[in-house]
Amino acid sequence: MTWENLGTTHRPTVMGTHGMVASAHPLASLAGLRILMQGGNAIDAAIATAAALNVVEPFMSGLGGGGTMLIHQAGGETVTLHYGGGVPEAGNPTTLDAQSVDIGPRAGTVPGAPAGWLAALGRYGSMDAATVFGPAIEYAEQGFALTVKGSAFFSMGVPRLTDAAKAIYAPSGAPPRSATRLRNQQLAETFRTLARDGAECFYDGPLGKRFLDAVQAAGGILSAADFARPQVSEFAPVCGSYRGFEVRSTGWPLTSYEILLTLNILEGFDIGAMPEGGVDRTHTFLETLKLAMTDRVQYSGRPEPPPPGLLSKAYAEQRRALIDQSRATPFGGERYTANLPAGGYTPGDPTPFLREQTTHFDVVDAAGNAVSVTQSLGGVFGSGFLAGDTGILLNNFLFFFDLDPASPNVINGDGRSLPGPLSPTMLFKDGKLFLSIGTPGAFGIPQTTSQMISYVVDHGYGVQAAIEAPRFRVLADRTILMENRFDAEVRAELAKRGHEIQLLSAYDWAFGGGHGILVDPETGALSGGADPRRDGYAMGW
Numbered sequence: 001m002t003w004e005n006l007g008t009t010h011r012p013t014v015m016g017t018h019g020m021v022a023s024a025h026p027l028a029s030l031a032g033l034r035i036l037m038q039g040g041n042a043i044d045a046a047i048a049t050a051a052a053l054n055v056v057e058p059f060m061s062g063l064g065g066g067g068t069m070l071i072h073q074a075g076g077e078t079v080t081l082h083y084g085g086g087v088p089e090a091g092n093p094t095t096l097d098a099q100s101v102d103i104g105p106r107a108g109t110v111p112g113a114p115a116g117w118l119a120a121l122g123r124y125g126s127m128d129a130a131t132v133f134g135p136a137i138e139y140a141e142q143g144f145a146l147t148v149k150g151s152a153f154f155s156m157g158v159p160r161l162t163d164a165a166k167a168i169y170a171p172s173g174a175p176p177r178s179a180t181r182l183r184n185q186q187l188a189e190t191f192r193t194l195a196r197d198g199a200e201c202f203y204d205g206p207l208g209k210r211f212l213d214a215v216q217a218a219g220g221i222l223s224a225a226d227f228a229r230p231q232v233s234e235f236a237p238v239c240g241s242y243r244g245f246e247v248r249s250t251g252w253p254l255t256s257y258e259i260l261l262t263l264n265i266l267e268g269f270d271i272g273a274m275p276e277g278g279v280d281r282t283h284t285f286l287e288t289l290k291l292a293m294t295d296r297v298q299y300s301g302r303p304e305p306p307p308p309g310l311l312s313k314a315y316a317e318q319r320r321a322l323i324d325q326s327r328a329t330p331f332g333g334e335r336y337t338a339n340l341p342a343g344g345y346t347p348g349d350p351t352p353f354l355r356e357q358t359t360h361f362d363v364v365d366a367a368g369n370a371v372s373v374t375q376s377l378g379g380v381f382g383s384g385f386l387a388g389d390t391g392i393l394l395n396n397f398l399f400f401f402d403l404d405p406a407s408p409n410v411i412n413g414d415g416r417s418l419p420g421p422l423s424p425t426m427l428f429k430d431g432k433l434f435l436s437i438g439t440p441g442a443f444g445i446p447q448t449t450s451q452m453i454s455y456v457v458d459h460g461y462g463v464q465a466a467i468e469a470p471r472f473r474v475l476a477d478r479t480i481l482m483e484n485r486f487d488a489e490v491r492a493e494l495a496k497r498g499h500e501i502q503l504l505s506a507y508d509w510a511f512g513g514g515h516g517i518l519v520d521p522e523t524g525a526l527s528g529g530a531d532p533r534r535d536g537y538a539m540g541w
Contacts, residue, residue: 012110013464013527016540020526021049022515023361024060026145026537028052029530031135032363033539042369043071043124044132047117049361050375051136051191054113055184056144057535058152058169058393059381060359060440063190063202064415065395066112067375068159068250068422070237072433074368078426080250081123083116083232084417085109085397091411093403093443101403101411103160105220107383108395111211113375114194114202123234129195140188140391143181149509149535151178153380155270160384162218165393166309168386186391203227207390214388221413229415240311242267242427243457248291249425252305253416258446261292263453264316265323267499272458277470277486279493280325285454286499287323289474295319296421296446299408315518328498330477358440359534360424364433364526370517372424372436374445400442421445427453429521435463437516439531444473448512456518463518463529466537471511475502483508507533 004086014020019042021032031052032045040048046069054062061067067082087109100106120127147267154500155175158166168184170176190504193207202208208227237248242343249256265288274281299306310316322329358376377383378396385394400420401411421447424438435456439448448471455466470485479500491501504510513534518527528538 004306009462009464009468010532011464011468011530013462013529014538014540015525016528017524018366018541019045019364020517020528020538020540021045021361021363022517022528022530022536022538023053024293024359024513024515024531024534024536025053025056026363026535027056027139029537029539033541034135035132036365037541038426040127041125041367042363042365042371043120044127045365046361046363046371046373047121047509048132048135049363050113050117050373051133052139053359055136055139055187057150057359058184059157059377061113061375061377062393063113064108064111064382064392065375065377066109066397066417067116067373068254068424069116069440070248070250070372070424070426071120071124072426073124079234080237080254081116081120081232081234082250082254083112083119083160083190084422085112085231085395086226086229086415086417087398087401087411087413088221088226089413089415090510091398091413093405093411095221096403096411097396098403101398101401102379102396103384105218105383105385105394107214107378107399108215108220108222108385108394108397109417110222110226110229110231111392111395112231115199118194118199119232119322122178125145133191133195137188138192140184140191143183146176146178146180147180147535149179151176151180157384159382160379162385165381165384165386168391169440184391185416186389188391190248190390190392195336198279203231203532211387211390211392212347214390215385215394218385226415237309240264242453244327244429245457246428247425248428249423251414253422255296256425257306257311257444257449258292258296258425259425260311261295261316262288262450264311264313265291265320266450266454267313268317268320271454276455277490278457279490282472282486283325283328283494283497283499284323284476286472286480287329290329291319291322292446293474309384326497328478358422358442358445360438360440360513360515362436362515364436364517364519368433370426370433370436372426372438373437374422374424374440376422376440404536415531425449427457432521433519434521435516435518437514438465439512439514444510444512447473448514452514452516460535461528463516467514467529467531468518473511481510483511509533
C-alpha cells in the first residue's frame with residue numbers, strides 16, 4: 001500500500017516535509033507551527049500547542065487539568081509522560097457524591113498540566129518557557145474570535161460556570177455567539193508567572209496558594225499536602241503489534257491497553273476484505289469493542305498492572321471465539337457495574353496466557369521526533385470552577401473514578417492520578433515512525449482510535465480519510481451510537497442481529513475529535529489529518 005488518500009475526504013490532506021502539527025483549533029496548530037519554523041523541536045511545538053489550546057479551546061483542556069504525552073525521540077526511545085494529577089487525600093465515597101464529582105470545587109484532582117508541560121519542555125525541549133508560551137499569551141491578551149463549533153460548546157458549558165468564570169467567558173451571562181472576541185488577561189499573567197518562576201510556583205509558591213485558597217474558600221477538598229505530591233510520572237509505553245506494525249501507546253496505569261486488546265482480537269478477522277461500512281465489518285468491530293472494554297473495566301484502577309497474558313495473541317484468540325456473528329451480545333458498559341447483563345460478555349481470565357479516555361494533537365518535526373498528546377479538563381469546562389484571579393479552570397477528573405466501594409476504580413484518597421483512557425498512539429514499521437494518532441472522547445477514546453487505525457492499516461486510507469470516516473461507539477448492554485452516514489440497510493440488518501441503535505448526525509462530536517500525522521514509508525513526507533467533528537486543523541510546511 002502507498003497510503004494515498006483513499007476514502008472520501010471533505011478537507012484537503014495537508015502535506016509537509018519539515019514539520020507538521022494537527023490539533024483541534026487552527027490557532028493552536030499555528031502556535032506549534034510558529035515554534036517549529038523558529039527552530040524548535042516537536043516538544044517545543046507541542047507545549048506551545050497545548051498552552052494555546054488552553055486559551056482558544058478553554059472548555060477542553062488547560063492548566064487546571066492534566067494529560068498524557070507519548071514522546072518519540074528520533075532514532076531513540078519512546079516514553080509516556082503522564083501528568084494526570086492526584087486524587088485529594090480527603091476524597092472518598094463519604095465526602096463526595098454524584099453531583100460534587102461532576103461540578104464545583106470538590107470535583108477536581110490536583111492539576112497536573114503545569115508540572116507536565118514544563119517537565120516535558122525541560123527534559124526534551126530546546127526552547128525556554130517564555131518562548132513557547134508566547135503564542136498563548138498573545139491570544140489571551142489580544143483576544144481571539146470564537147468559532148461556530150466553539151460557540152456550540154460554550155452553549156453547553158456556560159451553565160456549569162461559576163460567576164468568576166462567566167465574567168471571563170460569558171460576561172453578559174449568556175453563551176457568546178461565534179465571532180465574539182474573547183480575552184483572558186488573568187491566564188496570560190499566569191503563563192508569564194510559570195515561564196518566569198517554573199512549576200514550583202504553582203505547587204509550592206504564591207500562584208498555587210492563590211489557587212488553593214480560592215478552591216478551599218468555596219468548599220473544595222484539595223490541600224497543600226495534595227499539591228506536595230509528585231504530579232508527573234514517566235514510564236514505558238505499552239506495546240503490541242497489528243498486521244506487521246508495532247503499536248505503542250501509553251502504559252499502565254492508563255488504560256490504552258484497551259486499544260491493543262481490540263486490535264489483537266480484530267487481527268483474527270479479515271477486516272480488510274470486508275466492505276467499509278458494511279454489516280459484517282461493523283458487527284465484528286462492535287463485538288470486539290465490547291470484549292476489549294469488558295476486560296479494561298475489570299483491570300483499570302487496580303494498584304497492580306494487568307496480567308501480562310491480557311495482551312497475548314493466545315488470549316485474544318480465546319476471546320475472539322466468543323463473538324457470535326449472528327447476534328449482538330450484551331455487556332456491562334464502559335464503567336464498573338456489579339450487575340452484568342444475563343448472557344452477556346464477562347471479563348476473561350488471562351492468567352493461563354502469561355507466556356505470551358479532552359483534546360488531542362500530534363506534532364512531528366523534521367528530525368523525526370514526534371509527540372502525541374491527549375489532555376483534558378474532564379467535562380466541558382471541567383468543574384466549571386475558576387480559581388480566584390489565576391484564570392485557571394479546575395478539572396472534574398473525580399467524575400471518572402467510581403463511588404461504588406466495590407469498584408477497583410473507587411475514589412479512596414490515595415493520591416492516584418486518573419487511570420483514564422488517554423491513549424495517544426503511534427505505529428511503527430521496521431522501526432520507523434509511520435503514524436501518530438489519537439482522539440478525545442473519554443471512554444470512547446480507545447474505540448475511536450482503534451477505528452482510525454483500522455481504516456489506515458486494513459483499508460489503506462490516508463490519515464485525513466481515516467479521521468473523517470463514519471464512526472460508531474458501544475455504550476452498554478446492546479446499545480450503540482452510530483453516525484447516520486451508515487446505510488439504512490446496514491442499520492436494519494444490525495438491528496436484526498440485536499443491536500439497539502441510537503442514531504446521531506454526521507460528524508457528531510460524540511465520536512471524538514481525532515487528529516493524526518502519517519509519515520510516508522518511502523519518501524518521509526508528512527501528511528496531517530484533522531477532524532471536522534471539532535475545529536480540527538493540520539498545518540505543515
